[in-house]
Amino acid sequence: MKGEIAEILVEEPSMKHFLQGILPGILPKGYILNSNCFIRAHQGKQDLRKSIPKKAGAYQKYSVPIRLIVIHDQDSADCILLKKELRDLIISNSTITHLIRIACRELEAWYLGDLDALQAVYPRFKAEKYKNRKLFRNPDECQASHEIK
DSSP, X not given: OTTOEEEEEXXXXXXXXXXXXXXXXHSOTTOOBTTTEEEXXXXXXXXXXXXXXXXXXXXXXXXXXXXXXXXXXXXXXXXXXXXXXXXXXXXXXXXXXXXXEEESSOHHHHHHXXXXXXXXXXXXXXTHHHHTOGGGTSGGGSOHHHHHO
16 A cells, blocks of 8 residues: 555545545545545546546556546446446556446435434534425435435
8 A cells, every 4th residue: 555546536526525524534544635545526427537538547657556446426327337338438548456436326315315414514404394205215216416406
């Protein structure tokens, strides 16, 4: 791990903010956020996909080993096919160590999965008002990004 860098590519700033909160508590020993572990936010899926070949090729040339992690929302895509497409973008441009993770369905659904936690962070949000609504019983089945807005 000494001398290695982890580069995490995500679709959007909201995923970066989420990871900045959770990663310090779960990163493997030796990895420090913003020191040798970096989160690179993009402006949506297309921007992320466009950048993967360029970044994978560039990381291949670094003088220290790079571990590439790509996190992509599933939305309505077939997970297996989506993961293969992302893997192909990496391996057609480099041989770097990589890991691909698909957020089912979208990051925003994770937030709606615990309404009490949302209220703890945002006291003006009243969890009780939403808990019994059918729409929020299964966050993966609503358009979570739309509901959060």
